[in-house]
Amino acid sequence: MSSTFDPRLFRQALGRFPTGVTIVTATAGPDPAQWVGVTANSFNSVSLEPPMVLWSLGRNARSFETFVEASHFAVHILAENQQGLSNRFARTVDDKFDGLTCATGAGGVPLLDDCVACLECRTAHVYEGGDHLIFVGEVLKYSHSDRVPLVFHEGRYAALEEHPELAWSGRSGRNAADRPFAQDHLHALVTQASQRLAGAFHRAVREAGLEVMEWRILAALAGGSGLSLEALADETVMKRSDVADLVDRMVGRGILQRTPDGPDQVHRVAIAPAGQAQLDDLSARAQAQEEALLQDCAPAERQALLSALRRLAGREAGSSA
Ligand SMILES: Cc1cc2nc3c(=O)[nH]c(=O)nc-3n(C[C@H](O)[C@H](O)[C@H](O)COP(=O)(O)O)c2cc1C
Numbered sequence: 001m002s003s004t005f006d007p008r009l010f011r012q013a014l015g016r017f018p019t020g021v022t023i024v025t026a027t028a029g030p031d032p033a034q035w036v037g038v039t040a041n042s043f044n045s046v047s048l049e050p051p052m053v054l055w056s057l058g059r060n061a062r063s064f065e066t067f068v069e070a071s072h073f074a075v076h077i078l079a080e081n082q083q084g085l086s087n088r089f090a091r092t093v094d095d096k097f098d099g100l101t102c103a104t105g106a107g108g109v110p111l112l113d114d115c116v117a118c119l120e121c122r123t124a125h126v127y128e129g130g131d132h133l134i135f136v137g138e139v140l141k142y143s144h145s146d147r148v149p150l151v152f153h154e155g156r157y158a159a160l161e162e163h164p165e166l167a168w169s170g171r172s173g174r175n176a177a178d179r180p181f182a183q184d185h186l187h188a189l190v191t192q193a194s195q196r197l198a199g200a201f202h203r204a205v206r207e208a209g210l211e212v213m214e215w216r217i218l219a220a221l222a223g224g225s226g227l228s229l230e231a232l233a234d235e236t237v238m239k240r241s242d243v244a245d246l247v248d249r250m251v252g253r254g255i256l257q258r259t260p261d262g263p264d265q266v267h268r269v270a271i272a273p274a275g276q277a278q279l280d281d282l283s284a285r286a287q288a289q290e291e292a293l294l295q296d297c298a299p300a301e302r303q304a305l306l307s308a309l310r311r312l313a314g315r316e317a318g319s320s321a
Pocket residue numbers: 021037038039040041042043056057058059060061062063064086087089090091092093152238239
């Protein structure tokens with residue numbers, strides 16, 4: 001590939017494809033201390049007859065050798081409330097299985113509880129895939145539940161939601177306002193208002209010269225004395241590699257600065273004065289956008305709207321959760 005091929009832009013392009021999130025587990029032997037597991041969104045279905053799935057693993061993963069040697073692996077499709085588990089298995093740490101009660105499946109692989117689906121596989125083929133290996137597994141056993149899956153898009157977690165046009169306008173694409181049922185349906189109104197607000201906010205972010213992911217980094221660092229890359233990845237629920245790329249770029253543009261290492265020798269980044277100015281500018285723009293959207297509301301109406309929304313969001317005493 002040409003030398004102008006930019007890995008960061010390539011990753012961004014690939015990140016536009018939304019996926020679910022899985023944890024793939026295997027074991028090097030019968031002792032739970034030999035269990036391994038990694039968060040992976042490279043999972044995909046391959047064949048129905050015989051039933052086969054695939055996923056790919058980076059060669060620099062600590063668990064690499066174990067997966068290469070293992071006769072079996074299990075894929076767990078995560079539920080929307082399993083972000084914490086996903087983050088835990090996305091780190092190279094020793095205690096990934098601490099506190100988890102796991103049954104064992106085909107080939108002695110650890111099985112995680114409460115997932116959307118679990119597929120126990122025999123490693124059928126392993127293919128070279130550049131800096132990754134591609135594992136194709138024959139599915140020996142599977143189970144699934146009606147839990148809602150976790151979604152990953154543009155380097156961050158997202159939630160699955162019904163397409164608003166399908167839900168409220170129908171396949172005909174008829175405007176929601178023309179449908180008597182949808183017209184005053186609270187969910188339809190809140191969804192459409194939320195999309196308008198998010199669109200306006202993201203426009204404000206771009207007008208302030210930032211990408212949405214850069215704004216998330218600035219917001220996570222705002223008012224603090226700096227965070228390690230690991231903590232920043234946790235705060236922004238982004239992949240560490242994406243955070244590292246963005247931080248490099250933002251440091252290059254003078255928006256962030258690296259702080260001197262503390263006693264723990266961990267590198268930290270903090271907002272630079274230029275980044276603070278951009279954050280202040282953005283917050284003024286966002287406020288102006290909000291004003292523009294609410295310009296037709298009288299002050300009393302605005303108060304009533306905010307208080308109703310707080311109650312609906314469960315943020316006010318007396319709200320029904
Ligand atoms: C949402 C998400 C998806 C990921 N997908 C993959 C993947 O498909 N393949 C991979 O090798 N690493 C992937 N990773 C990174 C690994 O989970 C991470 O490198 C992990 O630390 C590897 O564990 P190990 O070093 O203990 O083996 C992903 C991380 C996240 C947060």
